[in-house]
Amino acid sequence: MAFILIGGSRSQLGLLEQARALGHEVCVVDGAETAPLLAEADVGIVQDFSDVEGVLNALRERGVEPEAVATMGSDQAVLPTAHFAERLGLPGLPVQTAEIVADKRLMRAAFEAAEVPAPRGREVGREDAAEALAEIGLPAVVKPVDGSGQRGVTKVRSAEEFPAALERALAASRTGAAVLERFLEGDELTVNGFLLEGEYFPMSVTQRLLHPPPPLGVCIAHRYPSGLSAERERKLFALAHAASRAVGIDTGPSYVQLRVDGDDNGVIEVGARLGGGKDAELAKLVTGFDAIRAETLRALGGLTPGDLGPGEPVAPVGQVRFVVAPPGRIVRLNAAPALELDGVHEAGFYWREGMVLPPMISGAERLGYLLLTAGSDTELDDLTDRALHALHVEIAVERVPA
Ligand SMILES: Nc1ncnc2c1ncn2[C@@H]1O[C@H](COP(=O)(O)OP(=O)(O)O)[C@@H](O)[C@H]1O
Ligand SMILES: [Mg+2]
Known part of the structure; x- marks a missing residue:
């Protein structure tokens, strides 16, 4: 029996480790041979996961018996994962809900029908x-x-x-x-939560700090706490619940992006998944809510209300800080010196030495990330500066095609 992980990017590592910690073999499916988790897995299947039949055949050929199927960070994998769950008779998102969150037209119609405020x-x-x-x-x-x-x-x-x-x-x-x-003005926030049979369990509200435009909307940091009052956060959690319900999430993670302008709120989108930018890892450190464990249990069909809620935080303040760099050929990358600093929990790169980093046009051209916590905002800013400095990044700037 194996826990099937759809997508082999680094952002899925938490789910792989959690499934393993709960005693399960892990099979990773990804179309790119270079996907880092293929090598980590007990069984790695190189197959485009949007080809549902192809993956089901490959699982059979390899003698893999699925006991659960899940994905974590990638939007592209949500719909295929729902199809796999349906075909294999395993717990999962309804295919219809996965279709809605994968199509901004359907998402808008769902918000309108449920009177969820949206641009x-x-x-x-x-x-x-x-x-x-x-x-x-x-x-x-x-x-x-x-x-x-x-x-x-x-x-x-x-x-x-x-x-x-x-x-x-x-x-x-x-x-x-x-x-x-x-275009909605205002600050951008992410509201993270988890649903179980319709009930919403609030996780965290984080500020989504943006890279200066162009490009539009590329996140440079997820920061906790949000700075909003508890009362205001309660309202945002209620809104995130309504938006999740509108698209049909009954059980599973909910990742809601919104903008707040004065007293006005507008939902930009709902993700039926844990965030891809270490959002769940950050929430665990600053709230104690272990959403990766919850998602693993959900996929296995064993999630209970007792698994959902805050726990003992490691620190009161934290952030995921994305690392950006000018385009060029990547000569050398080393995160180890940053990891030695107290309060740096993770540091890594999405790109590898030898690759050519293109100019930033979307979130995909960010170089890497840091996951940090501290005792206060000023300590966090200071630690972030030191950690960014400690990262060894060497890029040979050259003319690269845009
Ligand atoms: N209507 C809008 N008003 C203001 N900013 C927006 C709007 N739509 C998108 N954005 C910005 O662009 C980013 C990406 O848009 P989004 O709809 O979340 O697309 P994606 O699925 O690519 O993440 C958002 O996080 C936000 O910063
Ligand atoms: Mg988005």
């Missing part, structure tokens, strides 16, 4: 671009209906900027479709 928006194509822009107004955001990681997302400030931005969104969409939304 005004609609589908847009080349034919009705002018009409859509007139309807939505400026400033606006155009993005692929099925994108993730901020690929193809652009803020539109003027009608002149729109055609090129629309082309980027259409090009980034697998189905060649885009949505246009009113």
Whole structure:
């Protein structure tokens, strides 16, 4: 019997380790031979996970008997994982819910039906671009209906900027479709929670600090605490619950991105997964809520209310800080010196030596991450500076194709 992990990127490591800690063999499925967790797994299957039949065949051929199936950080893996759960008769997200969270048109319709506050928006194509822009107004955001990681997302400030931005969104969409939304001002927050049979268990509210534009919306840090009052956080958790219910999440993790502007809130999107940016790892350190363990138990069909809730935090303040660097050929990367600092829990890179780091156009071009905690905000800022400094990053700046 094996715990099937869909996707072999580093962001899934917590789930792999947790399944193993609970005594399960782990089988990792990923289409890229270089996916780092393929080698970590008890069984590694190199197969594009969007090919559901192909993966089911490969599992049979390799004699793997699935007892659970899950994914953690990747948006792309949520729908395939729901299909696998359905086909294998294992606990999982309803396929319909997975379809809704994978398509920003369906997500918007679900929010509208449930009266969840969200920016005004609609589908847009080349034919009705002018009409859509007139309807939505400026400033606006155009993005692929099925994108993730901020690929193809652009803020539109003027009608002149729109055609090129629309082309980027259409090009980034697998189905060649885009949505246009009113741009929401305000601070961006992530509300993390976990549902069990409809009940919502609040985890954490974090500030989502953004890289200066362009690009739009690339996260540079998830920071805890949010700085909002407890009362305000309670309202955001209630909103995150409503948004999760609207898309049909009954049991499982919920990752809600929203913007708050004064007393106004607008939901940007709901993820039916643990965050891909070490969100669950951070929440565990600063709240004691162990969502990775909860997600592992959920996949195995053994999650109880007692597994969901805060515990003993390691520290009151913490952040995931993403590491960015200028584009160029990566000569040398070493996170070990940063890891030696007190309060640095994780440090790693998404890219490897020898690769060429492209210019930053989405979250995928970030170089790496640090997971840090401290006793206060000032201590955290100081530690972050020292940790970024301690990372050994050597990049030969050269002309690279954009
Ligand atoms: N309507 C909007 N108003 C303001 N910012 C937005 C809006 N839509 C998207 N963004 C910004 O772009 C980022 C990515 O958009 P999102 O819808 O979450 O797409 P993705 O699925 O690629 O993460 C958001 O985190 C946010 O910073
Ligand atoms: Mg998003």
